[in-house]
Amino acid sequence: MYLYLPIAELPVNVFLFLGMGAAVGFLSGMFGVGGGFLMTPLLIFSGIPPAVAVATEANQIVASSFSGALVHFKRKSIDFKLGLLLLAGGIFGSFVGVLLFRLLRQLGQLDLIISLLYVSFLGIIGALMLYESIGFMRKAAKAAQSGKVVAAKMPGQHNWIHGLPFKMRFKRSKLYISAIPVLAIGALVGILAAIMGVGGGFIMVPAMIYLLRVPTNVVIGTSLFQIMFVTMFTTIAQAGANFTVDVMLAFLLMVGGVVGAQFGARAGQKLKGEQLRALLALIVLGVCARLGYELVATPTELFTIGLAAGH
Amino acid sequence: MKNFITLFQKSLLIPLLAIFLFSSQNSLAQELVTGISHEKIYITSDFTGSEMIVFGTINGIENLIAQGGKNAVLDRYKVVVAVEGPEEPGVVRKKANILGIWINRDNVAFTAIPSSYLMMTSYEEKDENFKNTLEELRVGLDHTPFGLLDAASDGVSIANFRNAVIRLKEEKNLYKEMNNGIHFIADNLFKAKFDIPALIPVGDHVITTYLFEDNKVLSKTSHKVTITKTGFEQLMYDFSRNYGYIYGIVCVFLAMVTGWLSSVIFKRD
Structure with a gap:
């Protein structure tokens, strides 16, 4: 069954895209990640113009982060003050990102920048996650032999971040830290949301844990809270400035995604945390390798037709 | 008439009748009379492409047909039908390997790239003289200028960029030239059936039909087809x-x- 996408202006197979939404939703439910970093490259591989893929994916993330944030709101595991500060940075970043997006598209380098950003971020995050989870699994194996119980490695109490000025108190997170790194992390995630079509959880969550030392029980809820509003803003800004949000495509992905996430969450409960992390790290590195290969392999077609400057 | 009715879809009947009515008039000069199957193509939610049939007849060749039938017509005349989509400006970019990474580097801007171009002819091959005729008329992908104004640049590389446009559009079925695609289904009734691809751009498309004899245009007709979302x-x-x-x-x-x-x-x- 084919459906004509009104904004992307091409017909797509409904079941293929529902299936893609479900598959990525399954992984995101299983690992507790947004899945934008998987979905956007998948959309681009399957022929959706990159500009439409990125903007539409932001719209889909609104749906998944909203339903996730609702759960955390009920559990009271959101630090609103921290979330709002991250959001302030995020809105600024998203605004900059949408403008950058437009400029890069006119310069004809948008696809390159999207690929480079993906390769570098996925490569770094994937490698770190894999390193950490393998290390943890080894320790656990050793401990099992010697009969000791190991706790996950807790990061040290203080780092250079805690020396910065403009300190604020965040009650829910029991933190007293500078506003500067919070705004900066928010802004970085906002820029990435606009350019890469991701929520940015895969960057924000480690940054909050390792740089800001936010307690793990409020990290996910607070990052979902920020992601939800940043992707809302991004969707509206992309729709207004670049006309690249395809509501039909977004809806297909949302429906597939929310269903897939349910099954993923159940499957995820059967695996251990470090196993999940190692598996996710492998997927992240796989996507990274695929995109990296495209950058260096000799393309079969050297030419592309793009929009004229100023359009 | 009854045989014809069974040959075509019902939607073709009225324009066909019009052709026969017109064709009875003016038998002095050779003149094309053409009709099209749709004046509008609607892109609905289940759109995956469509069809467009152009049919026509040549007035003023009754004697020739009486002598040699449609083979005589094909020997003497050439028919070309082109369906051209709205022109749009575009930048064609070529990747180059810089420090191991493939990056868009050289580019050529065209001001008027036809968004689609489908063409059919009544002949198999064209000779040099006829090529020149087509070039003068700017008929055919090889002769469509794409609105390149700046001819000062290196001609070879510009040609590469032009060819790239044609290649990329052909891959999406947006550009297609079919020699011998026009069929004479009766002695003096030809039909050109175009596949309108799924990625066809919306807007006004122009269908032009040319009648040639001895590398000269004898007659030309033009229709407008609007492709629109609905x-x-x-x-x-x-x-x-x-x-x-x-x-x-x-x-x-x-x-x-x-x-x-x-x-x-x-x-x-």
């Missing part, structure tokens, strides 16, 4: 273009409702 697709497109920000807000609202519904239905907790 219903929900058109509504969404117009909305997104005219009220981008409000459209964005609606998209966000839809996402929130979907997200909320999923949390209610599946009770994630």
Whole structure:
């Protein structure tokens, strides 16, 4: 069954895209990640113009982060003050990102920048996650032999971040830290949301844990809270400035995604945390390798037709 | 007439009748009379491409037909039908390997690339003289200038960029030239059936039919076909273009409702 996408202006197979939404939703439910970093490259591989893929994916993330944030709101595991500060940075970043997006598209380098950003971020995050989870699994194996119980490695109490000025108190997170790194992390995630079509959880969550030392029980809820509003803003800004949000495509992905996430969450409960992390790290590195290969392999077609400057 | 009725779809009947009515007049000069199967093609939600049939007859060749039938017509005349989409400006970029990474580097800007170009001819091969005729008329992909104004640049590389446009558009079935695609289904009735590809751009397309004899144009007709989105697709497109920000807000609202519904239905907790 084919459906004509009104904004992307091409017909797509409904079941293929529902299936893609479900598959990525399954992984995101299983690992507790947004899945934008998987979905956007998948959309681009399957022929959706990159500009439409990125903007539409932001719209889909609104749906998944909203339903996730609702759960955390009920559990009271959101630090609103921290979330709002991250959001302030995020809105600024998203605004900059949408403008950058437009400029890069006119310069004809948008696809390159999207690929480079993906390769570098996925490569770094994937490698770190894999390193950490393998290390943890080894320790656990050793401990099992010697009969000791190991706790996950807790990061040290203080780092250079805690020396910065403009300190604020965040009650829910029991933190007293500078506003500067919070705004900066928010802004970085906002820029990435606009350019890469991701929520940015895969960057924000480690940054909050390792740089800001936010307690793990409020990290996910607070990052979902920020992601939800940043992707809302991004969707509206992309729709207004670049006309690249395809509501039909977004809806297909949302429906597939929310269903897939349910099954993923159940499957995820059967695996251990470090196993999940190692598996996710492998997927992240796989996507990274695929995109990296495209950058260096000799393309079969050297030419592309793009929009004229100023359009 | 009855045989013809069985040959065609009912939608072709009225234009066909018109052709026969017109063809009885003016038998002095050779003149084309053509008709098309649709004046509008609607892109609906299940659109995956369509068909366009152009048919026509040549007035003033009754004697020739009486002598040699349609083979005599084909020997003497050439017919070309071109369906051209709206022109648009575009930049063609070529990747180059810089420090191991493939990056867009050289580019050539064209001001008028036909968004689609489908062409059919009544002949198999063309000779040099006829090529020149087509070039003068700018008929055929090889002779469409793409609106390149700056001829000062290196001619060879420009040709590469031009050829790249043709190649890329051919891959999407947006450009296609079919020699011998026009069939004479009767002694003096030809038919050109075009496959309108799924990616056809919306807008006014122009169908031009040429009649040639001895490398000269004897007659030429032209029709306009409007390809347009319809219903929900058109509504969404117009909305997104005219009220981008409000459209964005609606998209966000839809996402929130979907997200909320999923949390209610599946009770994630």
